[in-house]
Amino acid sequence: MKKSILNIVILSALSFGAVAADNVAGDKLDYWNPERPAVQLGAEVIDLTGKGPEAIALFLATVDRLQADDEVLQIAKNAVENNKKIAPEYAKIMERQAQIRGVEVHELYAALLQMDWSVNKLLAEADKKLMAENFTKIRGCTTIAFNDSGIVAQSNDLGISQLQEFPTRIVKTDDVMFIPTDGGHFQGMGRHVGAVLNIIGEPSAKTASVDADNLVTIDAVFAAITHSKSIEDAISKLQGYTTPVAMNFTVADDSAALEISAEGLVVVRGAGGIGHANHNAAMKKRILGMMPITEANEIFADSFAREAAAQNFVDFAKEKTVDGMKYILNQKPINITLYDKDFVTVETMIFDTKKGCAHISGDNPLFGEYSQVCFDYGLLSSSLLSIAGFPTLIR
Structure with a gap:
């Protein structure tokens, strides 16, 4: 649901499109036939294959993060030991990142939680008028998984400034690929299971109390799922725990939605x-x-229309493939272009766990294109460019 700026990588001119068109990003577009040039062409892949946990921690330590409120810091402190239980390898990377940054590890977990906690506070009031004013804060993101395909996808919807200011990136390691957000692990895939998310918040399920003893943070849940051998393995790890804010994780080896809350x-x-x-x-x-x-x-x-459109498609699609996901992610009402409010689809992601490949668009896919990156180097369709000997960028 969020993107973070990276300080150490120099963007090439190819990251941002310069295609002549009548409309530019930020203009109000036709609802049915929007047209504008792409802001970003494809995604950047930070390739840390074979470099081990230390390289991952060093990279994540360069990613900008939010400043957390006191109550979020307390929640994150309560989650530290539980995060170790559900995602031990990831917890060690976060501990090392904390050493590099010179902070306590719970401060990193809190930074990753802050935005969702802030959005959720706007939704806690059940009054109809306030809901009408505030629900648009989480108006976007549709998640989709096909049964028995190993394919899961998401449209990531944010303010258009995110698209204009922050490049789309994915971190590739030996066994996991993930979107790095605020210095942590978000949407991604492992060798067996892929996962994406929706915030469903207080209107859908109870928010955890600050002093709950079974808290885990959202990034640790992603790490637990993507390091699992199957959906059932992931479920077994997560039973008994809650994310502080009600969340949905749509996952695939076959497919399921895992709705996690204090309930x-x-x-x-x-x-x-x-x-x-x-x-x-x-x-x-x-x-x-x-x-x-x-x-x-x-x-x-x-929200109701997007869910219905997505569910109708997965129920009746004749070919449950990556191309099918690319098709539905281009369709209204799932695909959001700038029509009324300054909130758009800024990227889409498709994780194909059976083929071991991620497909990431650097912009709304109606205007941009997908970058493909796979665990098997033989499947890469892009050229390699090394910047300062640190991450390798794959376009």
Whole structure:
């Protein structure tokens, strides 16, 4: 759901498009047929294959992070030992990163949690008017997984300034590829399982109390899932724990949605796969008891429409492939272009665990293109460029 700036890598001119067009990024576009040049062409891959945990910690220590509030620092402190239990290898990397930065490790976990905690506070009030004003803060992100395909995908929707200011990156290691956010592990895939997310927040499920003793942070959940051998393995690691804010992790070796909150872990599956947006079934039922679905869909920023479109596609798609995911991620209402509010699809990601490849767009895929990176070097379709001998960039 977020991107972080990297200080040590010099962007090449290829990262940002300069295609002549009538519209530029930031202009209001036609809803059905939006056109503008790409801001970013593909993604940058930080290739740390074979370099070990130390190189990962060194890299993450260069990524800008948020400053956490006192209550978020306390929550993160309570999660440190639990993070070690569900994601021990990742926890060691974070401890090393903390040493490099000269801070306590819980400060790093807190920085990763801060944005979702802040957004969730806006949603904790169930009043209809306040919901209408605040739900657009989490208006985006659709997650999709096909059954029995090993393929999971997400549209990542943020303010357009994120697209204009911060390049899209993915970290590649021996066994995991992930989007680095605020110095930690977010959407990604391992050798067997891929995972993406939606924040579903207080309207969908209870927020954890500050002093809860079963807290784990969102980045550690991603690390636990992507280091798992199967969805069932991931579920077994996460049972009994809660993320501070209600979250959905859509995962694939076959497919499922894992909704985690203070109310527990709920596993959701569909006949052909799973489509998910920024709400759960209980929240949708509650809201539709307050207002008709047309009004609710408008207030909740197309969340119900996006879920229905995604679920309909996975249930009936004839070919459950990466190309199928690329198709649905281009369609309304899942794909968000700048039409009314300054909030757009800034990138999409598709993780194919069976082929061991990630496909990442550096912009809304309607305008940009995908970069492919695979665990097997023989599958890479891009050229290599080494910058200052540190990360290798793959375009």
